[in-house]
Amino acid sequence: MFCMKRTADNQSSVFKALADESRRHLLDKLRQQDGLTLSVLSRELEMSRQAVTKHLLILEAANLVVPVQRGRNKHHYLNPVPLLQIVDRWTSRFRQLQAGVLIDLKKQLEVNNEKQ
Amino acid sequence: MFCMKRTADNQSSVFKALADESRRHLLDKLRQQDGLTLSVLSRELEMSRQAVTKHLLILEAANLVVPVQRGRNKHHYLNPVPLLQIVDRWTSRFRQLQAGVLIDLKKQLEVNNEKQ
DNA sequence: TTGACATGCAACCATATGGTTGCATATTAT
DNA sequence: ATAATATGCAACCATATGGTTGCATGTCAA
Numbered sequence: 001m002f003c004m005k006r007t008a009d010n011q012s013s014v015f016k017a018l019a020d021e022s023r024r025h026l027l028d029k030l031r032q033q034d035g036l037t038l039s040v041l042s043r044e045l046e047m048s049r050q051a052v053t054k055h056l057l058i059l060e061a062a063n064l065v066v067p068v069q070r071g072r073n074k075h076h077y078l079n080p081v082p083l084l085q086i087v088d089r090w091t092s093r094f095r096q097l098q099a100g101v102l103i104d105l106k107k108q109l110e111v112n113n114e115k116q
Numbered sequence: 117m118f119c120m121k122r123t124a125d126n127q128s129s130v131f132k133a134l135a136d137e138s139r140r141h142l143l144d145k146l147r148q149q150d151g152l153t154l155s156v157l158s159r160e161l162e163m164s165r166q167a168v169t170k171h172l173l174i175l176e177a178a179n180l181v182v183p184v185q186r187g188r189n190k191h192h193y194l195n196p197v198p199l200l201q202i203v204d205r206w207t208s209r210f211r212q213l214q215a216g217v218l219i220d221l222k223k224q225l226e227v228n229n230e231k232q
Numbered sequence: 233t234t235g236a237c238a239t240g241c242a243a244c245c246a247t248a249t250g251g252t253t254g255c256a257t258a259t260t261a262t
Numbered sequence: 263a264t265a266a267t268a269t270g271c272a273a274c275c276a277t278a279t280g281g282t283t284g285c286a287t288g289t290c291a292a
Contacts, residue, residue, distance in 0.1 A: 012137055019135035020280080021128055031209065039238060049239080051281055072238045072289040080210040087203045093147065094196035136250080155268060165269080167251055188259040188268045233292100240287070248279070253272105260267070 011089070014082050017062035022047065023055045027064065030078040037073045127205070130198050133178035138163065139171045143180065146194040153189045 017023055025045055030036060038056070042049040056076060059065040066077045133139055141161055146152060154172070158165040172192060175181040182193045 015131075015135050015140070019131050022280085024131070028209075037238080048282070050241095050283085053240080054280070069239095074239065078210075083206065083210055087207050090199060091203050093144075094194075094199055138250085153268080164252070166253085166271095169270080170250070185269095190269065235290105235292090237290075238288085241285085243283085243285105245282080246280095249277080250275105251277100252275080254274105255271085257270070258268080260265105262263100262265080 011082075011086050013058075013062040014064065014086050017058050017064055018083075020055070020058075022051070023059055026052070026055055026059065027078065030065065030076060034078055035068075035075045037075055041076070127198075127202050129174075129178040130180065130202050133174050133180055134199075136171070136174075138167070139175055142168070142171055142175065143194065146181065146192060150194055151184075151191045153191055157192070 022045070026041065029041060029045060036044075038052060039049060041047075041056075042052040045052065047055075056065060056067070060067055063082050064079055066079050068075045068077060138161070142157065145157060145161060152160075154168060155165060157163075157172075158168040161168065163171075172181060172183070176183055179198050180195055182195050184191045184193060
């Protein structure tokens with residue numbers, strides 16, 4: 001519930017967050033080791049701290065990463081829920097087409113041959 | 117096979133293609149009715165033809181849409197395979213975390229309470 | 233207390249992106 | 263043939279984006 005409240009509406013922010021490869025690397029890093037701090041992330045991913053900050057803000061906006069301030073350290077925790085929501089939604093939307101793909105491809109190939 | 121050959125490597129193009137809402141609308145439109153032509157898409161989505169062209173080029177680069185030229189018409193067919201590949205990959209990557217989410221959230225809340 | 237460490241914030245920059253306009257080309261229909 | 267239709271192509275524009283630099287603030291440890 002905590003992690004659902006802000007993600008249901010705007011799948012846009014999630015797609016946008018996932019669009020950048022650096023941010024996907026960040027997610028992967030956090031998946032390997034959760035709760036990493038800003039400076040650690042910037043060190044290990046060989047990115048400037050400020051760049052990491054900007055990426056993390058976008059990931060936080062998509063609720064994919066939850067920041068926890070502890071003292072002077074900012075820890076980052078992964079929240080897979082928005083990702084899985086998106087995935088489930090788009091899967092159900094397109095899974096049905098999978099069966100029809102072969103037929104479609106057939107159609108396309110016929111048309112292609114027709115033209116060549 | 118036909119639809120797999122170019123998508124295995126660069127998930128980047130797929131993420132990029134999905135990042136824009138207009139392109140997601142295009143995919144939805146094609147999901148509703150496959151094989152639509154460029155001008156029809158631009159009419160029904162109330163976008164300029166040139167804008168649609170650019171979006172379709174990006175979708176084609178991600179192999180999410182397959183164009184078929186027939187006479188003076190360019191028909192567009194949906195290919196759900198790259199999407200489902202991405203989805204499966206990222207699902208398997210993050211599904212395992214879903215079980216641990218509650219524990220993580222607990223940890224976060226404890227830390228939050230500790231600070232307040 | 234004081235210096236090292238972790239982060240926040242704002243300005244700046246180069247490039248990418250989404251979109252438009254104008255013109256050229258190719259195909260269909262009358 | 264000729265006009266209407268469908269698309270391609272290139273230049274241009276405003277804004278978004280990813281990234282940097284410099285400085286300020288806040289926290290921990292000696």
